[in-house]
Amino acid sequence: xxxxxxxxxxxxxxxxxxxxxxxxxxxxxxxxxxxxxxxxxxxxxxxxxxxxxxxxxxxxxxxxxxxxxxxxxxxxxxxxxxxxxxxxxxxxxxxxxxxxxxxxxxxxxxxxxxxxxxxxxxxxxxxxxxxxxxxxxxxxxxxxxxxxxxxxxxxxxxxxxxxxxxxxxxxxxxxxxxxxxxxxxxxxxxxxxxxxxxxxxxxxxxxxxxxxxxxxxxxxxxxxxxxxxxxxxxxxxxxxxxxxxxxxxxxxxxxxxxxxxxxxxxxxxxxxxxxxxxxxxxxxxxxxxxxxxxxxxxxxxxxxxxxxxxxxxxxxxxxxx
Amino acid sequence: xxxxxxxxxxxxxxxxxxxxxxxxxxxxxxxxxxxxxxxxxxxxxxxxxxxxxxxxxxxxxxxxxxxxxxxxxxxxxxxxxxxxxxxxxxxxxxxxxxxxxxxxxxxxxxxxxxxxxxxxxxxxxxxxxxxxxxxxxxxxxxxxxxxxxxxxxxxxxxxxxxxxxxxxxxxxxxxxxxxxxxxxxxxxxxxxxxxxxxxxxxxxxxxxxxxxxxxxxxxxxxxxxxxxxxxxxxxxxxxxxxxxxxxxxxxxxxxxxxxxxxxxxxxxxxxxxxxxxxxxxxxxxxxxxxxxxxxxxxxxxxxxxxxxxxxxxxxxxxxxx
Numbered sequence: 113x114x115x116x117x118x119x120x121x122x123x124x125x126x127x128x129x130x131x132x133x134x135x136x137x138x139x140x141x142x143x144x145x146x147x148x149x150x151x152x153x154x155x156x157x158x159x160x161x162x163x164x165x166x167x168x169x170x171x172x173x174x175x176x177x178x179x180x181x182x183x184x185x186x187x188x189x190x191x192x193x194x195x196x197x198x199x200x201x202x203x204x205x206x207x208x209x210x211x212x213x214x215x216x217x218x219x220x221x222x223x224x225x226x227x228x229x230x231x232x233x234x235x236x237x238x239x240x241x242x243x244x245x246x247x248x249x250x251x252x253x254x255x256x257x258x259x260x261x262x263x264x265x266x267x268x269x270x271x272x273x274x275x276x277x278x279x280x281x282x283x284x285x286x287x288x289x290x291x292x293x294x295x296x297x298x299x300x301x302x303x304x305x306x307x308x309x310x311x312x313x314x315x316x317x318x319x320x321x322x323x324x325x326x327x328x329x330x331x332x333x334x335x336x337x338x339x340x341x342x343x344x345x346x347x348x349x350x351x352x353x354x355x356x357x358x359x360x361x362x363x364x365x366x367x368x369x370x371x372x373x374x375x376x377x378x379x380x381x382x383x384x385x386x387x388x389x390x391x392x393x394x395x396x397x398x399x400x401x402x403x404x405x406x407x408x409x410x411x412x413x414x415x416x417x418x419x420x421x422x423x424x425x426x427x428x429x430x431x432x433x
Numbered sequence: 434x435x436x437x438x439x440x441x442x443x444x445x446x447x448x449x450x451x452x453x454x455x456x457x458x459x460x461x462x463x464x465x466x467x468x469x470x471x472x473x474x475x476x477x478x479x480x481x482x483x484x485x486x487x488x489x490x491x492x493x494x495x496x497x498x499x500x501x502x503x504x505x506x507x508x509x510x511x512x513x514x515x516x517x518x519x520x521x522x523x524x525x526x527x528x529x530x531x532x533x534x535x536x537x538x539x540x541x542x543x544x545x546x547x548x549x550x551x552x553x554x555x556x557x558x559x560x561x562x563x564x565x566x567x568x569x570x571x572x573x574x575x576x577x578x579x580x581x582x583x584x585x586x587x588x589x590x591x592x593x594x595x596x597x598x599x600x601x602x603x604x605x606x607x608x609x610x611x612x613x614x615x616x617x618x619x620x621x622x623x624x625x626x627x628x629x630x631x632x633x634x635x636x637x638x639x640x641x642x643x644x645x646x647x648x649x650x651x652x653x654x655x656x657x658x659x660x661x662x663x664x665x666x667x668x669x670x671x672x673x674x675x676x677x678x679x680x681x682x683x684x685x686x687x688x689x690x691x692x693x694x695x696x697x698x699x700x701x702x703x704x705x706x707x708x709x710x711x712x713x714x715x716x717x718x719x720x721x722x723x724x725x726x727x728x729x730x731x732x733x734x735x736x737x738x739x740x741x742x743x744x745x746x747x748x749x750x751x752x753x754x
Binding site: 243244245259261262264266267268269270271272273274275276278279280283290291292295359362363364366367368369370371397399400401402405 | 564565566580582583585587588589590591592593594595596597599600601604611612613616680683684685687688689690691692718720721722723726
């Protein structure tokens with residue numbers, strides 16, 4: 113009997129990763145292709161589908177493809193459209209699923225945003241296995257989120273639920289790419305902690321090796337490395353970032369009372385430097401009903417594969433319903 | 434054929450209301466009894482069950498009771514316990530459903546908090562009919578909430594989800610009964626707007642007839658009456674309250690992207706005085722993805738009956754699953 117598989121596709125700003133994944137989350141084949149941006153979407157689809165076919169080809173005798181799950185920024189699960197993803201440059205509204213259906217007629221062809229697919233991946237194959245209520249926060253360039261309630265992805269009435277990076281923490285706070293001020297992602301992302309370091313350089317007298325680096329060159333990895341060497345300013349930056357993130361999570365908990373909150377992405381790789389202050393401020397700011405009940409955990413999935421695993425997992429979720 | 438009904442019970446701090454409700458939300462019989470507080474719970478249950486039996490008695494030939502739904506503060510749907518409801522004075526943990534099962538063996542005996550039952554009532558019989566995603570905010574002495582996602586009540590992993598009154602708006606803000614500072618309910622409840630009036634009396638020079646009233650006597654109705662007469666301080670208090678509430682709702686929307694947010698309770702009765710500023714600040718603070726998509730609506734259910742209707746509605750929801 114042929115093995116049932118789903119194809120997971122992760123569309124990043126630079127690269128696209130394709131994975132052929134079975135129901136147990138095993139990656140049977142993998143392919144990569146550059147994400148062609150600022151072009152007619154049809155050009156990209158030609159390249160993408162050729163690469164999909166090539167990736168599947170080697171094992172095509174052994175498998176039965178049940179669907180394709182695509183994770184991409186600004187994606188709408190209900191409509192299958194990518195909306196307002198200016199960095200991809202394919203236009204304001206791209207009917208991605210409809211276009212992909214011109215190439216394939218699998219039972220499920222699904223588009224969802226990358227944080228949602230990461231949440232489903234964690235739920236099906238990672239540390240959230242068996243949970244019914246959890247929140248995944250992806251701390252990368254921005255802050256994304258995928259929320260699971262009663263075992264289901266929270267999509268909202270319009271497919272755009274779960275934008276916790278755009279919860280406002282301070283109405284007079286930092287300018288955000290979304291046009292507003294003080295969004296969580298201006299503080300608690302890999303980019304946010306770089307801004308915090310710049311702010312500390314300006315406002316404090318804490319000595320730091322980071323003062324020698326042009327602020328435009330900061331990376332969260334660099335701040336982590338400085339913290340590892342005991343750099344006080346870097347440590348303070350993690351403390352401030354964890355405070356903001358912990359306060360935010362305490363409020364998220366009052367919404368859906370999850371069993372666990374998972375952190376994933378560049379900033380989460382800093383381990384205790386980010387987890388310890390986040391946990392502390394989360395507990396300090398949490399309503400007593402939830403005290404010491406909600407786990408704060410790192411993603412258990414391989415960072416390089418979570419997006420593809422998650423995108424494929426969404427196919428199985430869809431076929432269940 | 435006998436009509437299938439559910440008994441809805443609303444346990445308030447002073448009174449308990451009992452209603453016999455059919456699947457369409459028609460109230461067929463109604464009873465009232467004082468809520469006996471600071472006593473052995475068994476004394477109260479004797480009185481309550483006698484009143485339930487009396488209420489059902491008149492129509493008992495026509496009906497078939499399918500269950501009892503109880504709405505009470507600090508209630509846990511999963512465990513059937515009332516936890517830490519100090520104003521009731523029945524002890525820290527009251528196994529309410531278990532105790533009620535000693536009197537009745539209906540297919541469903543359910544306990545849930547009053548805001549959750551209001552949400553389910555609105556969903557089944559009120560303005561949220563047909564919606565799959567909505568949030569109910571009850572603006573009374575405190576701020577309660579009931580959240581519907583994918584057509585289901587959000588209960589969380591422990592049954593305590595949906596405490597949006599205890600989202601922190603300002604970590605250095607007003608003292609809250611929960612022991613923390615700056616919770617939404619210290620601003621956006623009937624009590625909260627009274628505190629805002631007291632604050633405006635202290636900090637502003639705005640003339641007001643409310644300056645003649647001892648602050649301990651303030652009620653949200655009194656502030657509404659003053660606003661009706663054009664009292665500038667009362668109007669400013671509604672503006673400030675709506676600002677806080679609108680900012681909070683903008684963040685809630687980023688979580689679950691509901692089709693509508695419903696306001697219910699004492700403060701919601703102020704109509705445009707509270708709805709207009711709330712709507713304004715909600716839109717101003719909302720991520721562009723949700724702009725002008727989320728309705729802000731008053732509850733469509735009779736305020737005196739929503740708790741009982743909602744509690745009975747939870748029985749049907751439970752029997753569906």
